[in-house]
Amino acid sequence: MRCVFSKGNKMSQRELEIEIAPDGKVTVRTIGIKGKECLDVAQALIQGIGTEEHREMTTEFYESEHDVTQHQNLHDRYQ
Amino acid sequence: MSTVLVVAPIVIANWSVISAAVIAGVGSVGYAVVSGVETPGRTTNRQVGNRAEIEVENSEILATGVIPGQEIVVQKDGVTVRFSRDRQGALKVCVEGEGLSKSQLKQVGEDLIGVVTQQYAYHRIMTEMKNQNMTVVHEEVDADRTVRIRVKNI
Secondary structure (H helix, E strand, O other), X not given: OOOOOOOHHHHHHOEXXXXXXXXXXXXXXXXXXXXXXXXXXXXXXXXXXXXXXXXXXXXXXXXXXXXXXXHXXXXXXXX | OOEEEEEEXXXXXXXXXXXXXXXXXXXXXXXXXXXXXXXXXXOOOOOOOEEEEEEOOOEEEOOOOOOOOOEEEEEEOOEEEEEEEOOOOOEEEEEEEOOOOHHHHHHHHHHXXXXXXXXXXXXXXXXXXXXXXXEEEEEEEOOOOOEEEEEEEO
């Protein structure tokens, strides 16, 4: 049941938005979590609650933490 | 935003958890609990009028701790709603009231099922959130009763 957040100091960046509709339907959105981990974090929170009806991956899902670091390095270089 | 998951809850719990969700949920929309336990030999303000019965498909009330005939009875504006466990173990909602058509009573029942399911989902998420060492940083309820919660890891 327990989801392990294993990336040390990046834990503070992990946020979720949860919406519970009047009929009980639950929507979970991850914020600022890159790669497959965002799916793991969302699934860990809602596991066992019910059946998944919809899943949507945005560009951040396909963006690895490595890519993010490279982008940051390039950004810093041209500052 | 990087992942969006939508989940339809399945209410699986014992009677005490269901009771808590029913009492908290219907109380938030103005219903008063008139009876927490009713056995088959006892009646509580049985009304004459139309009646609608709904079996909640995505539900399972565990048999442990359920007394046969046990139900929660709530009332508001002359409408009586009974929550019980049917023979298959699903949550059953029976709505009775004078001056309302069967379809209106069914709508009342379905709205209340939504309220109870929402309460159940809220309770499950709050429990799981604590297990995940997460905390609520913001919570609000919209006019249409949608609950919005923002959580982050501690």
